[in-house]
Structure formats: structure tokens, C-alpha cells
Amino acid sequence: MAYKIVFFDIDGTLLDEEKQVPQDAAEAIRALKANGIEPVIATGRAPYFFKPLAEQLGIDSFVSLNGAYVVYKGKEVHQRHIPMTDLEQLVRLAEGRGHALVFQGKESFHTNQAEHAAVFASVNSLKVDQPGYNPDFWRSEGIYQVFLHCERHEEQGYIETLPDLRFIRWHANAMDVLPRTGSKAEGIQALLDALRLTPADAVAFGDGLNDKEMLKLVGLGIAMGNSNEELLPFADYVTSNVDEGGVRNGLVYAGCIA
Incomplete structure (x- = not known):
């Protein structure tokens, strides 16, 4: 071939x-x-x-x-953006559990929790700059993907509660979040x-x-x-x-x- x-x-x-x-x-x-x-x-x-x-x-x-x-x-x-309704549910659930999120737009990325240890560890492993701090970034920009910072034993609650989203672990502290398909x-x-x-x-x-x-x-x-x-x-x-x-x-x- x-x-x-x-x-x-x-x-x-x-x-x-x-x-x-x-x-x-x-x-x-x-x-x-x-x-x-x-x-x-x-x-x-x-x-x-x-x-x-x-x-x-x-x-x-x-x-x-x-x-x-x-x-x-x-x-x-x-x-392909993550639908706003799905983002709203993810933000609400993560905030209730104290889990930091990093929102990824086309040209920049921002976290909703400043100086969070799990965010620092995951992003630092990529050898890139740390995200900016803007808790409302997801409201004003099209978001393509989110980093959710939680441990393995905590991820099932998200999977069961948010069936329209897909969660893929890439770090001990973090998962990619994207539309289910x-x-x-x-x-x-x-x-x-x-x-x-x-x-x-x-x-x-x-x-x-x-x-x-x-x-x-x-x-x-x-x-x-x-x-x-x-x-x-x-x-x-x-x-x-x-x-x-x-x-x-x-x-x-x-x-x-x-």
C-alpha cells in the first residue's frame, strides 16, 4: 500500500x-x-x-x-466546541467537589483556580507555561477541551453524572474532557x-x-x-x-x- x-x-x-x-x-x-x-x-x-x-x-x-x-x-x-450546557454542568459539579478545571480555547487556556497544586503538576509535565487565571473564560470563548483535575477514584462520579461528555486520563491528576463522540x-x-x-x-x-x-x-x-x-x-x-x-x-x- x-x-x-x-x-x-x-x-x-x-x-x-x-x-x-x-x-x-x-x-x-x-x-x-x-x-x-x-x-x-x-x-x-x-x-x-x-x-x-x-x-x-x-x-x-x-x-x-x-x-x-x-x-x-x-x-x-x-x-468542535463543547456545548455550553455541558460546560455548565461540568463547572457546577467540579466546583462542588473542589476540583480545578483548565479551559482550552483556540489561542489560550485558563484555569478557574489560581495556584492549584494539581494544575501546576499536570501542566508542568507538558513542559509548557502555566495557564492564566480566569474562572469565567468558558463563558466568553469557544471551549474545545477541558482539563479536569481529580484522582482516579474520583472520576467515576463524573462519568456517571455527565454522560454527554468523555473523560480520558492522561496524568495521575488530570483527565481530558471532550464531547462524548x-x-x-x-x-x-x-x-x-x-x-x-x-x-x-x-x-x-x-x-x-x-x-x-x-x-x-x-x-x-x-x-x-x-x-x-x-x-x-x-x-x-x-x-x-x-x-x-x-x-x-x-x-x-x-x-x-x-
């Missing part, structure tokens, strides 16, 4: 534990582009979190915020439709729980060697770890580079 486009998760896929791009991965992306195959970032992160990375790798198209905001070469392709696959499909491509034309690399739908959708789903074990059943192939040539080895397996 001659693949035309490859989608890459960021954390644990393009970035190692130190949030650095391994040299062999950067070289593999350059080789991919030289072969006329389009690299696209597909991440739970917001665009302002990965702009330096995209510039470093020369990638100008992305599926961000777990499929909620998609851009192809500077042109917006797809947007939201996923990277939704954003990828929107981009493929815009380019008149099919899922069979695409490869995707991932390592986390939010990559399940993406790997299942595409023609070749590749899980990193360092993946969450729950992701592996959704992959067609498991490559090596991110810091052991995982991206390069996966692209060679796919026939995208030599």
Missing part, C-alpha cells in the same frame, strides 16, 4: 520522556516529506502547546485538542475528507488511551513500544520505543521511508 499521509501523536511518540524529539525521529520526518508523504500532528494538545515542535519538524498541518480543531496548511478544516479519529476523518483521501491512505502513530480510535480508523495503526497496554489491541503493528527508533522503524515497516 502506498500511503499518502501519516498522523503522529506527540507525547510518547514524537517526544520522549524529556519532551525532546529524538534525532532519528526528526530525520525520519524529513525523509518522509522528501518522499512526498504528508506528515500531520494528531494530538490532545492545543496548538499553542506544540507550535515550536511543529516549526522544528516543518509540519504545518495538525489535528489538535483530540480532534476538535483541525488545520491544514494554515486553513481551518474542522472545529469526540476523538482524534473525528478530526482525522474531517481532514481526509477535505483532501479527498480515505482512511486506507493513512498511517497513524500513537501511544496513549486517546489514540485508540485513531489507530483503528486508518489503514495502518502503529503503536509505540512504550504504549499504554490498553492501546495495543487497536494497533496493526507495534514498533519500538520512542527513544529506540520507534518512529523511524514504524515508517520503514509502513514502506514510507527506506
